[in-house]
Amino acid sequence: MENNVSEIKSPFKFFLLVFLLSIPFWIFGAVAGDVTKIIPIKLPISALMTFCPLLAAAILVYQEQNIQGVKELLKLSFDFQKIKDKKWYIPIVLLMPTIAALSYLYLKITGVILPEPPTSFLLVIIFFFVYFIGAIAEEVGWSGYVTEPLQNQYGAFKASIIIGFIWAIWHIIPYSQMHQTPIWIFWQCLGTVFLRTIMVWIFNNTNKSVFALILFHSMINISPYLFPSNGSHYDPFIFAILLAITAIAITWLWGTETLGKYRFLVQSVSRNEV
Numbered sequence: 001m002e003n004n005v006s007e008i009k010s011p012f013k014f015f016l017l018v019f020l021l022s023i024p025f026w027i028f029g030a031v032a033g034d035v036t037k038i039i040p041i042k043l044p045i046s047a048l049m050t051f052c053p054l055l056a057a058a059i060l061v062y063q064e065q066n067i068q069g070v071k072e073l074l075k076l077s078f079d080f081q082k083i084k085d086k087k088w089y090i091p092i093v094l095l096m097p098t099i100a101a102l103s104y105l106y107l108k109i110t111g112v113i114l115p116e117p118p119t120s121f122l123l124v125i126i127f128f129f130v131y132f133i134g135a136i137a138e139e140v141g142w143s144g145y146v147t148e149p150l151q152n153q154y155g156a157f158k159a160s161i162i163i164g165f166i167w168a169i170w171h172i173i174p175y176s177q178m179h180q181t182p183i184w185i186f187w188q189c190l191g192t193v194f195l196r197t198i199m200v201w202i203f204n205n206t207n208k209s210v211f212a213l214i215l216f217h218s219m220i221n222i223s224p225y226l227f228p229s230n231g232s233h234y235d236p237f238i239f240a241i242l243l244a245i246t247a248i249a250i251t252w253l254w255g256t257e258t259l260g261k262y263r264f265l266v267q268s269v270s271r272n273e274v
Helices: 002-007 011-032 045-078 086-109 121-154 156-177 182-205 210-225 236-254 263-273
Strands: none
Touching: 011 045, 011 121, 011 156, 045 121, 045 156, 045 210, 086 182, 086 210, 086 236, 121 156, 121 182, 121 210, 156 182, 182 210, 182 236, 236 263
């Protein structure tokens, strides 16, 4: 049954349904205003749209396979057994905190006055689990449902760009409801596209593990809030540049077709065979 989920080929229906399901949250966010400003993380109420990709995928899978297909889809949330090569936990867990630390270092070097990073380990753990739940809701859809059929049709790199672009557009209204500037939204969305390329790379190199992407997605969300203080000086421009460099390096080293064939390893094997 697990393979049946990945064989569903309704990317357009999925994208359309995600946007349609998100409309009530966008409207509620516009009406409700800054009801979440009492928490240290700046999120609009429309952020609850995070559950729409899961809901859209479940609806479409149910239409194709009934309730058993939905159960198999949900099981993908914890398919960590697919990650045979455990070294992939290094980029999954550490890549985004490293990028956040480099961003923080750049701000320090350029003389920006920054508060000290938070020391509340408990707060970090709480927000991590909150983000982990949200990541399940998103990645069961973006990764578990739509990534494989898209990359089967267009190749891994093009599929990542398509998903990344739609993923970025989907976030524009919540960003605007956070009262971010157009230039902030532009760089944030650009970084989002590069992020999806990195995520498809991880996905394909972990035997298409959705859990790997859920964990990575959680690290995406929590990392900016570690430096310097609850994301108070988060700069999407710096993140976009660092993510672009990372995505370009990955694409060059692993190729655009699958993002899963390390070119130098292949060359080394070829020489040994000769």
